[in-house]
Amino acid sequence: MSRTIFHIDVNSAFLSWSAVKMVMEGKPDIRLVPSVVSGDPNDRRSIITAASIPAKKLGVKIAQPVSMALRTCPDLVIVRGDWEWYRQCSHGFIDICRSYSPVLQQFSIDECFIDMTGRCDGEDPVTVATRLKDEIKGRLGFTVNVGIGSNKLLAKMASDFEKPDKVHTLWSGEVPEKMWPLEVRDLLWVGKKTAERLTAYGIHTIGDLAAMPPGRLVRLVGPKFAAQLHENANGRDDSPVETEIPEAKSCSAERTFSEDLTDPKDIDRALFNVACIVAHRIRRDRFRASTVSMFIKYNDFSVAQKQCTLDQPTDVTAIILNEARRMLAEVWDGASPLRQVGLGVSKLTHDFYEQMSLFEDPRMEYYRDWDRKYDAEHGSVRYFRD
DNA sequence: TCTGGGGTCCTAGGACCC
């Protein structure tokens, strides 16, 4: 049974969305000039989050340090991200997509798949996709690319063809002509490391990969990934458009310092801050966690991490923080400069069955009270997957 | 130039149990 899947991808999402707001305020359209969205441009560790097409043409790259981008492009217009506005733009765009098909899977804040099988009413899917793209542009003021394919993989690959404001198809029959000539790095799930490994083995294009017997790939990338790469390079993907939003499996927060830190007091303060954030988020989402992990990044970018399993799931900041402190003491020598500290929780459950222990820490009531006050002060910050 | 923040999944090795 052949399917018709659309993948809708907002062009330079954060930059476009900031541009829409600025245009509404009577400011110039930053999409037309070299511009970027980034963190604090005065922080030397800020990186580029989104770039306009003119900026990209000058060599500005996503995830590049701002200082580096300024060197290649001194007139770069830099704007700060506005997350609340981005959330509104995302909702607006998802709602329009959903009106074309309720079988919608949000892939990220600025991307979704819709299953259009049997929903084009005899029209050419390209006509329908063009109408969808133009409706988003007309009503919301920003452009999208729509990729059309026989499955999610092909639709996603198609939306990445020429940008912006375009509709492309990549049907199964078009794979040899449109996908096989592309570099292997362009295939979804082939990142930098895998691409290096494959090219070292003489596999340069997606076509090369498609022709490679999967057995020969196992040694390079392991059995599971080998099978998947072989299927994907041949344009096959039977994964459905998932309408259910999956439950979170982990929650983490990390802080990169503007200067590397060595003072244990500073590190502990950072650990305290991320513990408060993580614990607050899981309480907000009614989770408890059974595993706590702590990670640090040294100034040479090497990382160390440690995790532990708790006797009982918890959402108490003090318990999470104490485990993290204990693990920090085990991995950090207390003197090496650190660039980042992070904390995560996983093995999340909604299990609120209270295991009453005769040995419950008498300080627990105090901890819970502290958390309630923290939550009241910090409100319920909503995030994108809400 | 000097590299953010937040996720998911997979693999490998060791412990432990039957």
Added chain:
DNA sequence: TCTGGGGTCCTAGGACCC
């Protein structure tokens, strides 16, 4: 005394995505 497998859980590390 020495020998086997299989299954599950845990930890560490690495890859990918936006």
